[in-house]
Amino acid sequence: MRVTATFAATRAEYRGRVALVPTMGFFHEGHLALMGAAREQAGTVVVSLFVNPMQFNDPADLAAYPRDRERDAALAEASGADVLFAPSPEEMYPLAPAVRVSLPDLSAEMEGAHRPGHLDGVALVVAKLYAGLRPDLAFFGRKDAQQLAVVTRLAADLSFPVEVVGYPTVRERDGLALSSRNVFLAPEDRAGVGSLSRGLFVAADAAEAGERSGAALEGLVAAELEAAGLPSPEYVALADASSATRIPCLDRPAFLAVAARVGTVRLIDNVFLDPEGPADRGVRLERDSLLYAKGVGC
Ligand code: AMP
Numbered sequence: 001m002r003v004t005a006t007f008a009a010t011r012a013e014y015r016g017r018v019a020l021v022p023t024m025g026f027f028h029e030g031h032l033a034l035m036g037a038a039r040e041q042a043g044t045v046v047v048s049l050f051v052n053p054m055q056f057n058d059p060a061d062l063a064a065y066p067r068d069r070e071r072d073a074a075l076a077e078a079s080g081a082d083v084l085f086a087p088s089p090e091e092m093y094p095l096a097p098a099v100r101v102s103l104p105d106l107s108a109e110m111e112g113a114h115r116p117g118h119l120d121g122v123a124l125v126v127a128k129l130y131a132g133l134r135p136d137l138a139f140f141g142r143k144d145a146q147q148l149a150v151v152t153r154l155a156a157d158l159s160f161p162v163e164v165v166g167y168p169t170v171r172e173r174d175g176l177a178l179s180s181r182n183v184f185l186a187p188e189d190r191a192g193v194g195s196l197s198r199g200l201f202v203a204a205d206a207a208e209a210g211e212r213s214g215a216a217l218e219g220l221v222a223a224e225l226e227a228a229g230l231p232s233p234e235y236v237a238l239a240d241a242s243s244a245t246r247i248p249c250l251d252r253p254a255f256l257a258v259a260a261r262v263g264t265v266r267l268i269d270n271v272f273l274d275p276e277g278p279a280d281r282g283v284r285l286e287r288d289s290l291l292y293a294k295g296v297g298c
Contacts, residue, residue, distance in 0.1 A: 016043020055121030199224030
């Protein structure tokens with residue numbers, strides 16, 4: 001595996017179809033699953049590693065974001081990546097960007113409402129990755145459902161010749177969606193966090209059994225959170241999978257999403273629901289995540 005720092009050096013490595021996996025590093029099995037899926041479909045797998053300041057609406061969150069470049073390089077290589085593109089902030093933003101990339105209709109609710117500017121920052125950096133790396137395929141996690149809608153529509157609206165692929169959420173043994181930020185969960189907070197996925201799974205069961213009311217599905221999630229001592233989530237929302245706008249009724253492909261603060265950590269999760277077929281609850285690890293391996297992050 002080559003480690004590159006510029007767009008041009010990365011493109012010089014290409015053989016055959018190119019699949020891009022954009023990341024902010026501190027890899028867990030969710031990232032590695034995206035790399036594995038990319039490996040199956042491309043001649044060259046490029047993993048980008050850039051903690052993008054433009055998508056952090058909270059400076060403390062940016063400063064604290066976990067980083068371990070050596071560990072990430074080893075894991076990416078073991079997962080079949082050909083190139084790890086790890087640009088400096090100067091390569092990514094040689095000038096303070098004058099262009100803004102914004103998808104207001106897709107960013108008005110949920111993450112867009114609770115993290116002002118976050119999705120615009122994602123759209124800008126992903127537009128730069130699409131333009132600078134010119135991948136044939138780009139893999140994103142369904143865990144960030146609204147982000148997936150944004151980067152898919154971004155490619156369509158600006159005619160980037162990339163096929164965007166969404167990959168199911170990888171979960172810890174207790175159901176918690178893997179996130180690099182899970183390492184910050186305090187032991188006393190751990191008991192409650194399983195309620196997010198439990199609530200979503202209860203709602204997915206109900207949807208598969210015929211429940212179509214958005215309020216009812218959202219209520220099932222809220223009830224599970226409340227029972228676990230998390231009565232005030234930032235949101236529980238049923239949204240159209242493509243437009244990321246809230247819908248009152250499950251009458252098209254959708255995601256049911258939740259965001260909640262647990263201790264100091266902000267968690268998001270979702271299930272994808274389809275009135276015509278089974279829900280996508282993601283996949284669950286059978287062992288502890290490598291996030292908790294000894295020595296990580298030292
Ligand atoms: P991040 O490094 O958190 O920006 O994530 C990089 C990519 O990995 C994004 O496309 C995320 O949606 C995806 N991702 C993050 N967590 C998971 C997960 N638990 N399962 C699957 N994909 C994930």
